[in-house]
Amino acid sequence: FFNPERYDLSGVGRMKFNRRVGRDNSEGVGVLDRDDILDVLSTLINIRNGYGTVDDIDHLGNRRVRSVGEMAENAFRVGLVRVERAVKERLTQAEADNLMPQEMINAKPVAAAVKEFFGSSQLSQFMDQNNPLSEVTHKRRVSALGPGGLTRERAGFEVRDVHPTHYGRVCPIETPEGPNIGLINSLAVYARTNEYGFLETPYRKVKNGKASSDIEYLSAIEESQYVIAQANSELDKAGRFVEELVAVRHKNEFTLASREDVNYMDVSPRQIVSVAAALIPFLEHDDANRALMGSNMQRQAVPTLRAEAPLVGTGIERAVATDSGVTVVARRGGFVDSVDASRIVVRVNDDETTAAEPGVDIYNLTKYTRSNQNTCINQRPLVKSGDQIAAGDVLADGPSTDMGELALGQNLLVAFMPWNGYNFEDSILISERVVKEDRFTTIHIEELQCVARDTKLGPEDITSDIPNVGDAALAKLDESGIAFIGAEVSAGDILVGKVTPKGETQLTPEEKLLRAIFGEKASDVKDTSLRVPPGMDGTVIDVRVFTRDGVEKDLRALSIEKSELEAVRKDLDDTLRILEEDIYERIERMLTGKMAQGGPNKLKSGSKITKGYLEDVPREKWFEIRVKNDDANEQLQKAFERLKAQRDEFDRRFDEKKMKITAGDDLAPGVLKMVKVYLAVKRRIQPGDKMAGRHGNKGVISTIVPVEDMPYLEDGSPVDIVLNPLGVPSRMNVGQVLETHLGWAAKGVGKKIDDMLKAQESVAKLRKFLEEVYNKTGGKVEDVKSLTEAEVVELAGNLTNGVPTATPVFDGATEDEIKGLLELAGLDRSGQSTLYDGRTGEKFDREVTVGYMYMLKLNHLVDDKMHARSTGPYSLVTQQPLGGKAQFGGQRFGEMEVWALEAYGASYTLQEMLTVKSDDVQGRTKMYKNIVDGEHYMDAGMPESFNVLVKEIRSLGINIELETD
Known part of the structure; x- marks a missing residue:
């Protein structure tokens, strides 16, 4: 017990131990001494006698975050232990007398241990790069799984449940659905870890009922002893609490306390949720289950061709976009020297440069690059040549960002009404205009690779000289045998021509004669070219050629x-x-x-x-x-x-x-050359694609309706999308309705400003209206008065497409504020409008809720899931077709499907399902031949799986034979 070589409590262990046994100091030695053991015994005896408390295992004061550094350190330590063992072995050997230190120590085990940790640990994951938000949330994830953690099967309900100490540290909303629920969590917006790895959250200090601007971080252990008020408690101008009794949290309970007793106050209402949940407007009006789906689905949104920031946001979109790192942010101030699509050159201010270095910052933009999820990463410059910039300014937009703000989807004009059954069961109906304007067109970049290896029969060769292939198939290849950039290719086209040496075959006398006349030709190599896989078409946008050291580079590699x-x-x-x-x-x-x-x-x-x-x-x-x-x-x-x-x-x-x-490239053993071809695939939105709002309101597109048939408003403008009103009441995500109303008001105000500009109203009138919009409807007060006339006109010009609004979570717009904005826009206070049927021109019976909602296109596209097979690969043992799209497999006809056909009495259909369509080898080849010959009849034979069964029974020692008459 008293030997420090046996174990070490570590800093955290000593701190927790001292705190548990009621000592004031948190430092001490790493081993237990006599006093420690006595204190432990007295604590246990006290608990047995009914004094003191038992620890709660799910309290965040008893759960700590182990970061990458700590886990890498552990892996390193494992490697060092292996080295130690090896050195001890060497020293015990006979010839250990004249050994040098460098001969004894081999660093390989350490390197291998660290490599193994980063390469194959359960917690070393492939980054989710679908959009900027998914990147940020993946990096802010905390998991209870993994080495030294729980397993899904053993984790009970208590571990997964929300605990009062999660407040401000771990998000109660964002967690996956399914077996991992509650085990994988997201950090709250302002949470951080302290030196011991415990999560802390910030609070404003309160003295004598007055809130100060000093901020202190408290861990779950420290927090319980204080009285903490809510962030939206009402304060007067001096920062004092208005109410005598304030709603507070104390010892993990909600209660009321006198304002003089309050020690701290929350910094912001959004501090209890994670980044993804804080992006949902009117989150407080959504049921928790739907909010969970909403925050998870935002991570699956595909970046659209033209990003559009939401009309109704929450105010943290800009921070998320900047912190995700997809935008280009100025490192230092200066002025823009030159700009083109792929780079920005900035001349740095004199006061920000050091004497020794050139005062130039060059920002190379990422153009049409593939992300981990095959979405497209592309940056577009926002600045112009000659612009003055400051450090921290956004210079270029990335994927899913609009003017430096996160923009995952598009603002669509939505109507809540049934339409001919096309929005039954969460189906979604969209207008052809949405497709035509490319609102949800996305670019996906696929990477295909071709590897030339050194085989036993000789090296494979990348070439355009391919046997038995016509000129038409080679039209898109250059002289090196690689598709040129800009080529439009479809399924089955050759991207990289490659030939592999064939084994020597016995030649007929005729072939020998032809060989003798024409020299060695096609017959000694076979075509193993890289072709476009089935169901894919696109444009070649980039080619990378990797050549091993010592192998001659082809023309294409040299030009790259x-x-x-x-x-x-x-x-x-x-x-x-x-x-x-x-x-x-x-x-x-x-x-x-x-x-x-x-x-x-x-x-x-x-x-x-x-x-x-x-x-x-x-x-x-x-x-x-x-x-x-x-x-x-x-x-x-x-x-x-x-x-x-x-x-x-x-x-x-x-x-x-x-x-x-x-320099030559470092390729895997036996690989001479590797070519990677990148295809850009343009995907328009189509029936079968999955869409969703931000409130867990997901659905699949059922049909695309011509613009003229869509329901339209009194002024003739057709709606973009029709949702089923039955999706709201039972799901209890009313936030989507409030978002629709506020979006309608914001757009209406923008239209009013546009009308004023077109009518060339005076600047004073514009200023008065803007003052009303920003400062009379509630919310944050903006200083419109101090703007110059030119700035007022510019501001008005930027608002014509709708006034962007921010409604932060738990502190959002009230119903009255939304009604006030609707009135200001000259719209009905109810937020409902009269709609007309596009096909007949008749008025619909009732008023319909119409407004603007932010819709996302999710990365579950019908193109990626659609799959058809005629003939294809078969399993080696059972001779049944393989399964799955990746293997070009068939659909499984399982036990229950067989029962269905039996119930129908469809015996012939059942027979062909189990024989010629599956594993009757002779029958299926004959069937194929019959279809080619135009004779449509079949003979079913013995399925191969029966032969496998017979062989398996024989392997058990039972000789079984099928007797046929």
Whole structure:
């Protein structure tokens, strides 16, 4: 017990131990001493006698977060133990006398242990990169599973349940549905871990009933002793509580307390939920189960072609987009020197640069790159050349971001009404206009790869000379046998031509003669080219060729290398150009007006140096000018040396990059060459695709209706999407209705502003209306008065498509505020409108709830799931078709389906299902031949699975034979 080599309590263990036995200090030795053991015994005896409390295993004070570093350290320690064992073994051997230390220690076990941890640990996961939100939430996930944790089967209800200590630390809403529910959680918005790994959440300090702006983080252990008020408790201007009695939390219970007793106050109403849940407007009006689905489905939204920020947001969209890292954020302030689609060059402000480095920031944008989920990552610049920027500004939008705000879907005009049964059971009906305007068109990038290996019969070759393939099939390949960029390909087209040597076959005399005449031709290689898989078509947008060291590079690989080097050279040239301009500008300022001592172009001693003279002299010769001021001469010399040093440095950097690019690639053993082809696939929205709102209101598109048949409003504008009103009451996600109303009001106000601009109303009128919109309807007060006239007009111009509103969770817009906005927009306070049937022009019987809802297209696309098979691969043993789309398999006809056919008495159908359509080998080949010959009859034989059964029974020692008459 007292030996430190046997065990170590660690800092956390000692802290928890001391706290449990009621000591004040949290430090101590890593082993137990006599006092510790006595304290433990007295605590146990007290509990037995009814004093003290028993620990709650699910309390967050008793559960800690083990971060990557700690787990990597453990893996490293395991590796070191293995090394120690190996060293001890070596030392015990006979010839251990003259061993050197480096001979004894082998670092491989340590490297292997760390590699194994990152490569195959249950917690080392492939990042979910569907959209920026899924990336952020995946990185903020905490799991109770994994090594040293629970297993799904053993975890009971208590572990999975929401605990009072989750408040502000772990989200009670965002967790997966299914077997992992409650075991995998998300961190709350403001939660962080402390030095011991316990989760903490921030609180505002309260003294004598007055809330201060000091913020303190408390862990679950510390929190229970304090009295903590809600974030939306009413405060006066001085920060004092208005009410005498305040709703508080104390010792994990909700109660009322006097305002003088309050110690802390929540920092924000959204602090109890995670990032994904905090993005749902009117979350407080949704049932928890649906909110859970809503926060999980936002992570599955596919980035659309043109991102559109939500009209009704919650105010944290910008923070999520910036923190996800998909946007380009300015590292330092300055002004934009040049912009094109793929890079932004910024000249940094003088006060933000250091003397030794060039004041240039180059941001290379990611263009049409594949994400882990095959969605498209593309960045678009937002700044223009000459713009002044500050550090932290968003320079370019990424996928699913609009002007630096998270934008996962599109704002659609929605009507809640039945329409000919097409929205039965959560089906969704959309207008053809949504398809035509590419509102939900997404780009998916597929990566296909072809590997040329060294085989026993000789190396495989990537070439355009493929046996028995016509010119039409080779039309999209270049001379190296690789598809060129921009080629539009469909299922079955060749992307990379590859031939594999065939085994020597016995040749007939005729073949021998032909061989002798024409030389060796097609027969000794077979075609193993990479083709586009079934059900896929798209455009080749990128090709990467990897060549092993020592293998000659083909023309395509060389041209790719050349273009990469040009891009590197362009970046370095631009940096150097800006640096040179900067140095020459400083020299010009320094020399202008100085007295010369001599210089190029017959510059007389004693004459004054003018701007005109400097313009006539080539810049390189400025360094030959001598002036009467020694300091200036010295500065000139320093500038010359700095310029030369920078040029040398840039040449060195270019050579370094060139080495990296032109070096051979490190490929797997036996691989000579690898080609990766990237296809961009454009997917329009179609029946069968899954869509959802942000409130767990998901559905599948049933049909796409022509614009003229859609229900339309009194002004003739047709709705975009029709949802079933029965999806709301039983699901209890009323948030979607409130979102629809607020979206309708926001759009209505935007339309009103647009009308005012078209009517060329005075700026004063515009200002008055904007003042009313922002400051009379409730919510945050904006300073519209201080804007200049030009700014008012610009603001109004930006609002014509709808006034973006933020309704934070648990602190959102009230019903009255929404009604006020509807009135301001000149719309009915009920939020309902009269609709007309697009096909007949008749009015619908009742008023319909119409408004704008934010809809997402989820990554469950019918194109990825649709699959058909005629003939294809069969299982080796049973000779039955394989299953699944990936194997080009068939549909399983299982036991219960057999019962269904038996119940119908469909005996012939059943027979062909179990024989010629499955594993009767002779029967199915004959059947295929019959169909080709146009004779439609079949003979069923013996299924192969019967033979397998007979063989398996024989393996048990029972000789069984089938006797046929």
